[in-house]
Amino acid sequence: GENVEQHPSTLSVQEGDSAVIKCTYSDSASNYFPWYKQELGKRPQLIIDIRSNVGEKKDQRIAVTLNKTAKHFSLHITETQPEDSAVYFCAVPLGGFKTIFGAGTRLFVKA
Amino acid sequence: DVKVTQSSRYLVKRTGEKVFLECVQDMDHENMFWYRQDPGLGLRLIYFSYDVKMKEKGDIPEGYSVSREKKERFSLILESASTNQTSMYLCASSKGQGRETQYFGPGTRLLVL
Numbered sequence: 295g296e297n298v299e300q301h302p303s304t305l306s307v308q309e310g311d312s313a314v315i316k317c318t319y320s321d322s323a324s325n326y327f328p329w330y331k332q333e334l335g336k337r338p339q340l341i342i343d344i345r346s347n348v349g350e351k352k353d354q355r356i357a358v359t360l361n362k363t364a365k366h367f368s369l370h371i372t373e374t375q376p377e378d379s380a381v382y383f384c385a386v387p388l389g390g391f392k393t394i395f396g397a398g399t400r401l402f403v404k405a
Numbered sequence: 406d407v408k409v410t411q412s413s414r415y416l417v418k419r420t421g422e423k424v425f426l427e428c429v430q431d432m433d434h435e436n437m438f439w440y441r442q443d444p445g446l447g448l449r450l451i452y453f454s455y456d457v458k459m460k461e462k463g464d465i466p467e468g469y470s471v472s473r474e475k476k477e478r479f480s481l482i483l484e485s486a487s488t489n490q491t492s493m494y495l496c497a498s499s500k501g502q503g504r505e506t507q508y509f510g511p512g513t514r515l516l517v518l
Contacts, residue, residue: 300447303445324504325504326504326505328506328507330509336511337409337495337509337510337511337512338448338495338509339509340506340507340508343506383447383448385507387504387505388504389504391436391453391455391461391499391502392450392453392463393438393450393507395440395447395448396447397445397446397447398445398447
């Protein structure tokens, strides 16, 4: 079946450093790749997404890169701040309305 | 702004009880989903619905059923709650034909004793 692997499961960085989270998927037909952020006790919310016709997308301190050939996409957070501490999920929507989520990465930003 | 609400934030039930979790969205989205979230396992799809009265099994439907009588409302039913159904339950909705952003509710933390 379709699979999404997300790494690392936990990431601890110093405030101001960069953080990178990677997801690898298996469905060749996937063409939309969102990232969700879930702060403690809150709902997951979309923070950035990318469609397969581009290789990179940026929104201020966050960016997503996509390598369709290798079937992986990554979330990059630069100049991390304590409020970036959260669980981040990648997702791969499949055909037929289903979406597979990665297992999540818990990011700690130390002040 | 999309708003997805869930009927309860916290629930405590006893083994064998019938449990109803309700989700309402106000953006006229066609698709609605129920997930459970457990540490280290991410979000696992229980059931989804792409239209009123339509439902499809997700990856872990055993022990659950759903109901979608109105477009804005999607209910998850635990026919006979068991302790292994203790979890966080998240509802979500999306528009269109799939491969779109999902908007999540605040979650219901269910404890089955």
